[in-house]
Amino acid sequence: MGCGTSKVLPEPPTDVQLDLVKKVEPYIGHQNDVYKHFIKEDAVKAGSPSPPRHTYPYSSGHPPNYAEQPEPRKNKVAKYRAKFDPRVTAKYDIKALIGRGSFSRVVRVEHKATKQPFAIKMIETKYREGREVCESELCVLRRVRHTNIIQLIEVFETQERVYMVMELATGGELFDRIIAKGSFTERDATRVLQMVLDGVKYLHTLGITHRDLKPENLLYYHPGTDSKIMITDFGLASARKKGDDCLMKTTCGTPEYIAPEILVRKPYTNSVDMWALGVISYILLSGTMPFEDDNRTRLYRQILKGKYSYSGEPWPSVSNLAKDFIDRLLTVDPGDRMTALQALKHPWVVSMAASSSMKNLHRSISQNLLKRASSRCQSTKSAQSTRSSRSTKSTKSRRVRERELRELNLRYQQQCNG
Template identity: 65%
Template sequence: MLFIMGSSSGKVLPEPSKNGYFCLISSVVNFKKQETDRKTCKEKQQAWLWRRSDRGASRRGISEGVKESVHLEERMRNPNAKFRAKFDPRVTARYDIKALIGRGSFSRVVRAEHRRTHQPFAIKLLEVKGREGHEACQAELGVLRRVNHTNVIRLAEVFETQHRVYLVLELATGGELLERVVARGTFRERDATKALMMVSSGLHYLHTLGVIHRDLKPENLLYYHPGRDSRLIITDFGLACWENNRRREDTAFTTRDANFDLSTDVEECCQDEDWAVRTLCGTPEYLAPEMLARRPCSSAVDMWALGVITYILLSGSLPFDQSSRPRLFRAILRGGYSFHGDPWKSVSASAKSFIDRLLTLDPEHRMSAEEALKHPWLVSMAACSSNKNLHRSISRNLQRRASRASSRCPSSGSTPGSRISMRSGSRPNSRPRLGVSNSSGQCVKIAT
C-alpha cells in the first residue's frame, strides 16, 4: 500500500517485488525481440523483393536480348524487312516484296511478285510529301497512264496514299542495252539496227502522243528478258514532259483512294507554255544543243539522244567526250564530232549517214522518229553493210571510257553519265526539281 505523508519530497516508494521486476525486464526484452524480429523480417522481405526484381530484370534483359538477337537474325535473313514496312497494306496484300533493286531522290524500286499469279513486277515507291516529290511524280505518272506500246515500259496499276504513290511496272530482267552488247561476244551492224528499230518505234509512238522523254540513254533502254528474241523497252519517264505543253482532256487521272488530284497539277504545268520545254535536265552527254542554249525544245531532243546512242552502240565511245562539262557543252553546241579511230573504218557509210541525220544542230532539219524508221540502214537491217564483228573494238572503248570516268573526281561535276538533277527553268514560284539518281549522283539503272 502506498502512503503519502507531508510534502512530495518525503515520498516513500514501496520496494518493488522481484516478480514485478522480472516481469518488467521480460516485457522490455520481449518488446525489443519483437522489434528486432520485425526489422529482420522486413529486411528479409526487402531482400526477397530485390532478388525477385533482379531476377525479373534479368529475365527481361534476357528476353530483350533474345528478342534483339532474333530481330537481328531476322534482319540478316531478310534485309528488306525494314523497307517492307513502308508499303501500304493494300500493296503487300497483293504483292510479295522480294528485294530492293534501286533508289532515287524521291523513289525506291523493289522487285515484287504477284501473290496469286506469281508474275514478277517492279514496284516504284514515290514520296510526294513536298513540292519536289509531287512534281517528280506527276509527269511520270501522267505519261505512264497513257502509254501502251511493246517498246515502252508498261504500268500495271497504281496505289496512292496521302504521301506516297506506288507504281506497279513490268519488270525488265534482260539487262541494259550496252550490257547485252558486251555480253554477246559478237556484235555487227545488223544487231545494232535491230535494237535501234525497236527504240525508234517506241519513240515514234511517244512523239505521236506528244511525249518528250528528255533522258534517253543506254541505261534507260532495257531488254525485257535475257533471251535473244527479247524486246527492248524505253524506261524512266521521271523527266518526261508534253511537247508544246498540249492540253489533253484525257490527262485526268482516276486513281484509287487519291488524296490529291495530280491532273490539277498537270493542267497548272501546261498553263506555263515555256517552263517545261526550256528547263535544263537530263544527262549531259546526251543533251541536245537547243537544250543547252535554253531554246524551246521538242521531240527532236530525243532524236539527238538517239544519235548519241547509235554512235556509242557502233563504237563504244562518245561523239562528245570531254573532261569537264563546260568543254562538253561547247563541243555539243559546235556539233563537233568525227568518225576517226577504231572501229569507224569498218562501219558502213549508211550507218554514218543515219548518225549524221540525227546529230544535226538545227532541230528543224533533224531526222524524226518516223523518218528514222524509214531510213535505208534500218529498213535493210544493214544488209549492204560490212559483216565485220565490232565487239572487240566496242568493248575496248567502253572499258577505256569506264577507266577514265573512275579516275575523275566526282565532285568536279564532270563524271560521265551523271544526270543533271536540277531543273533550272524560270517557272514562277518553283523550287529546283531533283531527278532520279542514287546517292552517288549516278542515274539508277533500273526499269523505272
C-alpha cells in the same frame, strides 16, 4: 553502264498539282510466263532509279531462297517491306530492293495470287521534287500502251508516298548485254534502233517527249536472245495535250545527251529526243561518246558546235550509210534533224544494214565501253575522295575550334574561382 552520269534536273514548275489515280486498267497477265526462271535478284530494273551496275545471274540459275539469306539481306528486305502500305503488301510479296533514286526506291515484288513478278516504284511525295517526278511519270505512263515502253500496271496512293506497280525488265541494260554478247554487227545495231525508234515514234505521236533518252534507260525485257528493248524512266518526260503549244522551255536532261537548242535555252520540240538517239547510235557502233569532257563547260561547247569525229577503232570498219544515219541525227539545227518516222525509213535501218559490212565490231566496242566505265569510276572515286578529304578537314577544324573554346572556358572559370 559504268558509274553513270549526272542528271540535270528540270526547273520546277510554278504550280504543281498532283493528279493521281488509285488504279489504272487492270493487268491481264500471261497465263504461262515462260521467263519466270529468268528472274534474278539484282539483275533487274524498272523506272528511274539507277540499280547496282554489273549484276550477273546466279551460278545456280535460280533466285536465292530468302529464308536462307544472311541476316543483313533479310533485314534490308524487311526494312523496305515495313515502308509499304498494307494495301500493297496484301496483294504483293516484297522480294528485294533493286534500284534507288533521290526520292524513290524500286523493289522486285511477286503478285500473291498469280506469282507474276513485277517492280514497284515507291516515290516519296512529301518532298516537292518527288511530287514533280511522280506527276510527270504518271502523266505519261497512264497514257501509253506500247510493246517497247515499260508498262504501268496499277497505282496506290497514300499521304506521303505513291506506289507505281510496273512491268519488270530482267534482261539488263543495253550495253551490258553488248559486252556479254560474243558478237555485235551493224545489223544488230539496226535491230536495237528499230525497236527504240518504234517506241519514240509512238511517244511523239501522243505529244510525249522523253527528254532523257540514254543507254541506261533502254532495257531488255528478258535475258533471251529474242528479247525486246523497253524504254524506261519518264521522270523528265513532257506530255502535251492536243492544242497545247508544242514548244518546251525547261532545261533538263543528262549532259552528254542534251541537244544544242536546250543548252542555248531556246524553246524546243521533241527533236531533242532524236539528238539523244544520234548520241546513242554513235555509242552503239563504237563504244565511245561523240561529245565528252569532264569539264561541263567544254562539253557543252563541243555539243553547241556539233563537231565530232569518226577516228579510231572501229570506225574504219563502219559503213558510210551508218555514219550518214548518225549525221542526220546529230545536226545542230533541229529543223534539219530526222524525225523518228524518217529515221525508221532511213536506208540503213530499212535494209537492216544489208549493204553494210557484217564485220564483228564487238571487240572494239566492248574495249571502249569498259575503258570508259573504268575511267568514269576512277573519276567518281577521286571526286568522292576529294569530298571526303574536305569533309575530314572541315571536321578536324571544327574539333580544333571546339577544343580551343573549351580551354578558354576552363581558363576563364579558373580565373573566376582564383
